[in-house]
Amino acid sequence: MFVRRKKNRSGSISVVVADKSSGAFTELKVIGVGTTEDDIRALVKEGKEWIAHYAGQQTVSFPDEAAEQLKREEDAMTEHIVSNIIGTSLKSPQTIINKVYDRIGFNAVQDEELRHLVVSRICSPMSKKATVDYLRRHFREDVSLQKIYRYLDKLYNTQQELVQAISVEHTRELFGGNLGILFYDVTTLYFETTDKDELRESGFSKDGKNSNPQVVLGLLVSRGGYPLSYSLFNGSQYEGYTMIPIVDDFVQRFKLGKDFVVIADAGLMSSKNIKLLRDGGYKYIIGARIKKESGEIMEKIIATEHRNGVFNDIKYPDGDRLIAGYSDERAKKNAHDREEGVERLRKRYAKGTLTKADINKRGYNKFLSVSSGVTVSVDEEKVKHDAIWDGLKGYKTNTDLSPEEVYEAYQNLWNVERSFRITKGTLDVRPMFHFTPRRIEAHVCICFVALKVYKELERLLKQSGCQYSVDEVLRIAETVVAIEIARPENNDTVTKTLCLTKEERAISYLIETDDWLEL
Structure with missing residues (x-):
C-alpha cells in the first residue's frame, strides 16, 4: 500500500491510499482533497498513518477516535465527489422533448437550430433574443442570435416542405395509413406595428385587433388534433376563400387520394366553396347556416323533434343532405x-x-x-x-354517413380549435415581432413543429398512464437537476439525474428510459 496524489479537473489534489497488484492500481481509501501544499502534506501524513494502522502495526483506536475517523472518511468522500462535479444543468424538459422530436422523425432535418428553437418554443416561448439566453442558461446550448436569424432564412427556403411531410407521414402511421378525416379552420395572427406590406394587412381579426396588420393562418389537422399542413394568407383575405387552395395543395403535395372527409365550420360555408368541393371530388361536412335556409327547409329544421340524438335528414335538390339535430345542452x-x-x-x-x-x-x-x-x-x-331555434344545429354533407356519424365527426372540429388555442396560448405564436415575409413564415413553421411535438407528447403521456398533462410534466421537469461528474481513473464522465420529490420521481421514467415511447 502507498499514498497517491491525483490531480482533479478542478485543479485540486485528491490524496488516496492505493495498492498495486498484478500490474493494476486499486484505490483502497480516499483520504481527502486539498488545494494548498500544506493541506496536501497533512493529507499525505494522514494516509501514511492509515497504512500503518491497517498494515498490522500496533496502534490503538478508541471508540471516539473510530467515530471521528469515520466522519473524516465520509467528509473526504463527499469532498472527493463534489470536487469532481464539472457541471449541472436543467436539461430534463429538453431530454423529454428531444425523445418525442426524434420519434416523430424531425431528426431527419439535420440542423440542430430547429431542434433548439422547438424546445424553447414549447418550454419557454419568447423572442429570439431571449431564446438565446434561455438555451444558454438552462440547457448549456451556445447558439448565437445571428445564427438563429440566418437559420430562419434557411428554414423558409428549404425546410418547410420537409417538416410538413414528416408530420403527415407520422400522422398517417398513427391511423394505419388512412387519414380518414381532415379538419380545416382559420385564425388570424396580429403584429404590434402599424406597418403593412403584401402579407401583413388589416382585416377582420379573431383577436379583436382590427386596427393591427395581420396574416391569416389556415390549418389542416387530423383526428386527435395532429397538425398536417398550414398556409399563410394576406391579412385582408376573406377566410372563406382559403379552404379550397390549402386542401388542393395538400392533396397534390402529398400525393393523397380523396378517400377522406373535409370538415369545416359554418364560417367557411358558401355556395362557391360547396361547388368547388363537389367539383373537386371531395367529401365534406360543413356547418350549415340554418337560419338562412329557404322557407321550406327552415320549416323542416324547426320540425325536428327536440330530443337529444334525434336527427332530421333533409335532402337538397342538388343531392346534398342537411342533417338537423337538437341538443339540450346547446338549447x-x-x-x-x-x-x-x-x-x-x-x-x-x-x-x-x-x-x-x-x-x-x-x-x-x-x-x-x-x-x-x-x-x-x-x-x-x-x-x-x-x-324557436334554441338547441338546433345543421350540418351540410355529400357523404353517405348516417346522421349520427355526421354529427359525431363534426363534433371533433374542436380539435383544430384547441390546436389554435395551444398555438396562440402555450406556444405564443403571436404577437409576432418579425417583419419580413420569410421570417414570418419561418416563425410559423417553428410553431407548427412545436405543436406537432406537443400533441404527440400529449398522446404518449396518456398512453403511458401518466397522471400529468404536458404542461405539468414540463413544469416538474424544470426542477430536475442533472449533474456531470468526472471520473479521472476511468478517463470519462457520468451524468446523474436527481429526481428527489414525489412529483419528480413520478416522471423519472420519461427522462431515464425510452420504454414509454414504444407503448
Whole structure:
C-alpha cells in the first residue's frame, strides 16, 4: 500500500491510499482533497498513518477516535465527489422533448437550430433574443442570435416542405395509413406595428385587433388534433376563400387520394366553396347556416323533434343532405346567451332613448352627430322568434354517413380549435415581432413543429398512464437537476439525474428510459 496524489479537473489534489497488484492500481481509501501544499502534506501524513494502522502495526483506536475517523472518511468522500462535479444543468424538459422530436422523425432535418428553437418554443416561448439566453442558461446550448436569424432564412427556403411531410407521414402511421378525416379552420395572427406590406394587412381579426396588420393562418389537422399542413394568407383575405387552395395543395403535395372527409365550420360555408368541393371530388361536412335556409327547409329544421340524438335528414335538390339535430345542452346555452344579451340591452336603454354617449362607445360611430334622442326598445316578438331555434344545429354533407356519424365527426372540429388555442396560448405564436415575409413564415413553421411535438407528447403521456398533462410534466421537469461528474481513473464522465420529490420521481421514467415511447 502507498499514498497517491491525483490531480482533479478542478485543479485540486485528491490524496488516496492505493495498492498495486498484478500490474493494476486499486484505490483502497480516499483520504481527502486539498488545494494548498500544506493541506496536501497533512493529507499525505494522514494516509501514511492509515497504512500503518491497517498494515498490522500496533496502534490503538478508541471508540471516539473510530467515530471521528469515520466522519473524516465520509467528509473526504463527499469532498472527493463534489470536487469532481464539472457541471449541472436543467436539461430534463429538453431530454423529454428531444425523445418525442426524434420519434416523430424531425431528426431527419439535420440542423440542430430547429431542434433548439422547438424546445424553447414549447418550454419557454419568447423572442429570439431571449431564446438565446434561455438555451444558454438552462440547457448549456451556445447558439448565437445571428445564427438563429440566418437559420430562419434557411428554414423558409428549404425546410418547410420537409417538416410538413414528416408530420403527415407520422400522422398517417398513427391511423394505419388512412387519414380518414381532415379538419380545416382559420385564425388570424396580429403584429404590434402599424406597418403593412403584401402579407401583413388589416382585416377582420379573431383577436379583436382590427386596427393591427395581420396574416391569416389556415390549418389542416387530423383526428386527435395532429397538425398536417398550414398556409399563410394576406391579412385582408376573406377566410372563406382559403379552404379550397390549402386542401388542393395538400392533396397534390402529398400525393393523397380523396378517400377522406373535409370538415369545416359554418364560417367557411358558401355556395362557391360547396361547388368547388363537389367539383373537386371531395367529401365534406360543413356547418350549415340554418337560419338562412329557404322557407321550406327552415320549416323542416324547426320540425325536428327536440330530443337529444334525434336527427332530421333533409335532402337538397342538388343531392346534398342537411342533417338537423337538437341538443339540450346547446338549447340551454342559446337561451342563456340570449337572456344575458337582452338584459344588457334593457339596462343600457332603460330610459327608452339612444343618446350620443351610447353611440360614442361604438368605435368610429363617434363621428356621427345625434341632434336629439332616438327612441329605442327591445322587440319582444323577435326575442320570442329567436327562441324557436334554441338547441338546433345543421350540418351540410355529400357523404353517405348516417346522421349520427355526421354529427359525431363534426363534433371533433374542436380539435383544430384547441390546436389554435395551444398555438396562440402555450406556444405564443403571436404577437409576432418579425417583419419580413420569410421570417414570418419561418416563425410559423417553428410553431407548427412545436405543436406537432406537443400533441404527440400529449398522446404518449396518456398512453403511458401518466397522471400529468404536458404542461405539468414540463413544469416538474424544470426542477430536475442533472449533474456531470468526472471520473479521472476511468478517463470519462457520468451524468446523474436527481429526481428527489414525489412529483419528480413520478416522471423519472420519461427522462431515464425510452420504454414509454414504444407503448
